[in-house]
Amino acid sequence: MTATICGTGSFIPSYTMDNHDIARLVDTSDEWIQERTGIARRHIIHGETTISMAAEAGRRALENAGISAEEVDLILVSTISSNLLLPCAACEVQKELGAKNAVCFDLNAACTGFVIAYNTAMAYLSGGIYRTALVIGSESLSNLTNWKDRGTCILFGDGAGAAVLQADGSVAEGFMGQGGNYIPVTHSDGGRGGALTCKSRHDFNGLTDEKQWNDASYYMQMDGQAVFKFAVKSVPEAITEVLKLNQVNAEEISFYVMHQANRRIVEAVAKRLGVPLEKFPMNLFEYGNTSSASIPILLDEMNREGRLVKGQKLVLAGFGAGLSWGASIVEWRR
Numbered sequence: 001m002t003a004t005i006c007g008t009g010s011f012i013p014s015y016t017m018d019n020h021d022i023a024r025l026v027d028t029s030d031e032w033i034q035e036r037t038g039i040a041r042r043h044i045i046h047g048e049t050t051i052s053m054a055a056e057a058g059r060r061a062l063e064n065a066g067i068s069a070e071e072v073d074l075i076l077v078s079t080i081s082s083n084l085l086l087p088c089a090a091c092e093v094q095k096e097l098g099a100k101n102a103v104c105f106d107l108n109a110a111c112t113g114f115v116i117a118y119n120t121a122m123a124y125l126s127g128g129i130y131r132t133a134l135v136i137g138s139e140s141l142s143n144l145t146n147w148k149d150r151g152t153c154i155l156f157g158d159g160a161g162a163a164v165l166q167a168d169g170s171v172a173e174g175f176m177g178q179g180g181n182y183i184p185v186t187h188s189d190g191g192r193g194g195a196l197t198c199k200s201r202h203d204f205n206g207l208t209d210e211k212q213w214n215d216a217s218y219y220m221q222m223d224g225q226a227v228f229k230f231a232v233k234s235v236p237e238a239i240t241e242v243l244k245l246n247q248v249n250a251e252e253i254s255f256y257v258m259h260q261a262n263r264r265i266v267e268a269v270a271k272r273l274g275v276p277l278e279k280f281p282m283n284l285f286e287y288g289n290t291s292s293a294s295i296p297i298l299l300d301e302m303n304r305e306g307r308l309v310k311g312q313k314l315v316l317a318g319f320g321a322g323l324s325w326g327a328s329i330v331e332w333r334r
């Protein structure tokens with residue numbers, strides 16, 4: 001079987017915080033944030049939840065694909081910030097959408113999450129196990145953000161993006177790339193995980209609620225420079241590896257849809273690969289880093305703007321906590 005993306009959707013909360021709002025909370029400035037990150041504002045939940053955003057992004061993706069909720073066999077939600085531990089976010093999305101035939105589970109691979117969720121769904125579809133999958137990245141990082149830490153609170157935002165994947169019934173012959181299913185490249189290095197951490201509030205360790213709310217380890221903590229160095233080295237390596245593995249030339253790739261963390265990271269990756277920056281679409285100016293939601297939100301914007309044309313090859317590339325990173329080739333056949 002081969003499989004392809006046949007619809008996308010996203011949901012962005014309407015409430016925004018710009019850099020001037022952040023500068024009222026910590027010692028920073030719009031100029032500093034824009035220069036170091038390229039981020040101007042971020043959208044923050046105001047009544048919405050990780051699950052409600054996931055459901056709305058999923059609904060929009062199904063509408064875009066022209067596929068009914070009953071046709072969905074698999075719902076996969078990538079998130080590190082669900083408002084519920086049980087049931088999983090994917091089961092809640094199933095309930096919201098009425099996708100009663102789907103099997104549902106969540107996946108946590110931080111900012112690499114959407115790429116790994118996409119690969120997981122593709123493996124099920126190309127193995128002939130399921131025919132239609134709804135893959136969602138949804139995050140309310142504002143709940144995990146330490147609004148007193150200027151090293152992190154300038155970076156993150158909330159939102160959700162989704163893609164519908166469907167097996168097309170044809171058989172991929174021989175080398176996987178020829179059938180439209182490409183072999184992905186993904187890596188993890190738990191040994192370097194200390195660069196980006198956040199303790200679960202369930203690891204309360206005898207602390208009272210008040211102490212926990214004031215303990216920085218229960219919010220995202222990051223060695224910014226270490227993560228920056230990791231990203232600008234690992235992402236180009238993974239992209240080079242995935243192209244080589246699938247015998248695809250860099251010139252054949254129309255767009256590199258990268259996790260939206262920092263403009264300087266995207267620029268450095270483009271430079272290392274020797275690829276023009278125009279092939280690296282960006283929307284982090286508006287949303288900041290939305291973790292596993294950033295790639296599907298960007299993909300949905302490009303789809304709805306008509307920038308994606310049948311036959312184009314794209315690279316999806318993610319990186320983040322774990323540490324984890326990876327790249328996948330997608331052929332746009334919508």
Ligand code: COA
Nearest residue numbers: 027028032036111150151154224225227228261262319320
């Ligand atoms: N506003 C103003 N000054 C700030 C600041 C802020 N928000 N944050 C840090 N600074 C200061 C530091 O205290 C330091 O001051 P000093 O020189 O007096 O000690 C100076 O700015 C430089 O700090 P540094 O940490 O070297 O900045 P940087 O250029 O590395 O930028 C990040 C910091 C966080 C923007 C950058 O490291 C980054 O984006 N890293 C990757 C993070 C990321 O993408 N994480 C998610 C991955 S999924």
